Amino acid sequence: MNDKPDIRVLLIDDEETLIEYLSKRLLREGFTVKASFSGEEAVEVASNNDFDVAVVDLKMPGMDGVETQKRLKKIQPFLQSIVLTGHGTLDSALESGKQDAFKYLLKPIEYENLVETIREAYESKVQLQNAKFREEVENIYRSGMGARGIKNAMNKLRKIYGIE
């Protein structure tokens, strides 16, 4: 892997000005950033592109943060979500916890803290993905397929996990 990984971030918030400036800063930080202004839009975007980390606002009109997160997880199981909320109550945060949010940050966020958290979320994603990949590779070898079968299965796996 590169020493400076390309981290793909999906930003989801209905506050357009916030997203505009947050994107600009994160882009300059070296992240690959895609902005979306609603949960629905984010789900659509995530069906066509892979991301490592999603930064999701909890309170949005239409599909809210918790629901968005659930859907994203279904599409891309290793995607890590960071949930931003202006809410004082932890109830929704706990709800996100059930949906395996990587972390929950109180709005307004400290920018440096967000950048740090995105990097941590990425590390966590890579580790989870590698562990799962290894597990499946072992399964393939244990399955007693012939050399040809193994090669095919491995190629399929590589494609799924985006590991070349």
Place this chain on the structure above:
Amino acid sequence: MESSDPPGSHSKENAQEILGLKMELLQTRRYLQCILQHSNDIIFATDAGGILVSFGRGGEKALGYPREEVAGRPIRDLAVDPSEFDRLTALAQEMGNAAHVEFPFRHKAGHTIYCDVSLIAFTRAEGQTVGTVGIGRDVTQQKKLQEDLIRVDRLAEIGRTASGIAHEINNPLAIIGEISGWIRTVAGDAKGLTPEDREEIERAVRFIQEQTRRCRSITHQLLSFVRDSGPSRASVDIHKLLEETVSFLNPDLKYKEILVSINLMEGPLVMDSDKQMLEQVLVNLLSNAVYAVEEKGGKGGRIDIATARVESMIEIRISDNGAGISEENQKRMFDLFFTTKPPGKGTGLGLPICQNIIRKLGGDLSFKTEAGEGTTFFVRLPVS
């Protein structure tokens, strides 16, 4: 010879009847006496001029006057506002009675006793008013309880409103923060800026970010005030926590030349509580103590921290020899947004939040203060 003529037997019947009436009168008097002796209500009677002719034990207890001391005195003298009592008397005489009026009396010791009073005009059979009979019930405690409830309700309401506002402000605040960060980036990249201009922009952006952070801390504090999640429970070493908190504030203390003495009860003090919440309370109380000592100025500033077991509670005392709190401010100490600090130094959230937290932990927070001498805060927590 004994007479047995009709008139004689008649007078014998009369005597019997009189004896019977006497007995009845005695019985009634005993009955009244019993009521006057044992009722907790203030029961009194006055003559037509408002002079007290009867004053029950309940009245003695509630208002602090022995009967001998008030007998023969006008009842109106016992009222907080005598002329207001005259009006009540006039009403009773005009209407026959004045029922269930909340009326303040003055206790012998000087404080006010609120009574639920009924005043009845006392008339003779032919309708002539000969005085008044009054029954009053001390409702001071009840009234205070009710006021406390209203206050707590109002506090909760203010909290909810404020947190709603805080929540709405969070987004614009986030945007200001992000844009100022972006300005710094753009200015950093820009060519053709003089070093002075660059420094100017850097400085301005830094101020915007500092102030954004300040707003953020207010909104977060407010939101945590109404956060209704209960405290978490884990074993907390109170002594260790106190020492940690002091060392956390130490740089501040050294710089200000304030002497801190810690006087802990023997042995470790471990209890089931919420460490983060307690820490928030201790930091708050200690910062307040530092501020009070500083406010007073001069040398010899002291803060004493002590722990003790008081009945079934653990008590943490934080005393300062600072400026103390004036009487009028004491009443408002736990009011939301009440602060004596200058703008930017205090939010008026610290103490209400502390009180909220300690209540959630099943304890109570109180203080003793003397203007010019200092203040002690008492945090009491249940042992288990």
